[in-house]
Amino acid sequence: MSARSPIDHGLRVKLVLIGESNVGKTSLLRRLARNQFIPNEVATVGVAFQSYVVHLEEAPVRLEIWDTAGQERHRMLTPIFFRNAEAAVLTYDISSQESFNKLQFWISELKEKSHPNVVMALAGSKCDLEVSRQVQHEEGARFAREHGMIFMETSAQAAMNVVELFHAIAERVSKNHQLNTRGDLKKKRSKSITLQPPIQAERKCYHL
Numbered sequence: 001m002s003a004r005s006p007i008d009h010g011l012r013v014k015l016v017l018i019g020e021s022n023v024g025k026t027s028l029l030r031r032l033a034r035n036q037f038i039p040n041e042v043a044t045v046g047v048a049f050q051s052y053v054v055h056l057e058e059a060p061v062r063l064e065i066w067d068t069a070g071q072e073r074h075r076m077l078t079p080i081f082f083r084n085a086e087a088a089v090l091t092y093d094i095s096s097q098e099s100f101n102k103l104q105f106w107i108s109e110l111k112e113k114s115h116p117n118v119v120m121a122l123a124g125s126k127c128d129l130e131v132s133r134q135v136q137h138e139e140g141a142r143f144a145r146e147h148g149m150i151f152m153e154t155s156a157q158a159a160m161n162v163v164e165l166f167h168a169i170a171e172r173v174s175k176n177h178q179l180n181t182r183g184d185l186k187k188k189r190s191k192s193i194t195l196q197p198p199i200q201a202e203r204k205c206y207h208l
């Protein structure tokens with residue numbers, strides 16, 4: 001089944017978690033899926049998978065979340081998992097300027113391999129570490145604006161903005177899906193016009 005094919009009722013969406021090692025990707029996912037936080041989370045090797053359902057008013061959205069390894073020695077394979085991803089959470093750590101500086105690299109990798117209309121969100125993680133902050137909120141917000149991303153500062157430790165972030169992604173994907181469905185319908189209708197007698201087709205009366 002493709003990333004955007006409907007499940008029984010609702011959508012099934014492939015989402016990838018991306019970013020440097022130690023920024024807190026696994027912790028975000030653990031907080032989201034199990035409402036837990038482990039102070040010394042072990043580094044991801046390869047990828048881990050977890051699904052999570054967001055119950056929107058219109059229909060449920062099942063996020064199939066792939067947590068990729070940030071460590072350089074474990075990430076040779078990770079771009080393979082970007083394939084056909086319909087959503088992505090790029091994560092940096094607000095207490096690490098270096099993790100923020102690497103975002104451009106991760107965006108390029110993602111855009112090369114994911115779905116063309118991938119919904120991107122930017123998570124400025126560990127926002128409980130205000131005393132060690134190196135990246136200002138406005139810097140994160142500006143980067144997100146420039147790249148059309150959803151933006152939230154999050155804390156897996158303090159359970160801040162974690163559910164909200166994934167909820168916002170599900171809403172945006174769902175909205176895009178609705179727009180595409182309407183677009184497909186329009187295309188279908190205009191196709192039926194091309195099957196009309198030639199005189200109509202010659203007039204190129206395709207706009208409905």
Ligand SMILES: Nc1nc2c(ncn2[C@@H]2O[C@H](COP(=O)(O)OP(=O)(O)OP(=O)(O)O)[C@@H](O)[C@H]2O)c(=O)[nH]1
Binds near residue numbers: 038042043071
């Ligand atoms: N203070 C604080 N620490 C956090 C938070 N999220 C994660 N950490 C800690 O940061 C470290 C790295 O977290 P991980 O979730 O393993 O990071 P990761 O991005 O998955 O790392 P890789 O698997 O190597 O890619 C762990 O010690 C976590 O406990 C947070 O919100 N606040």
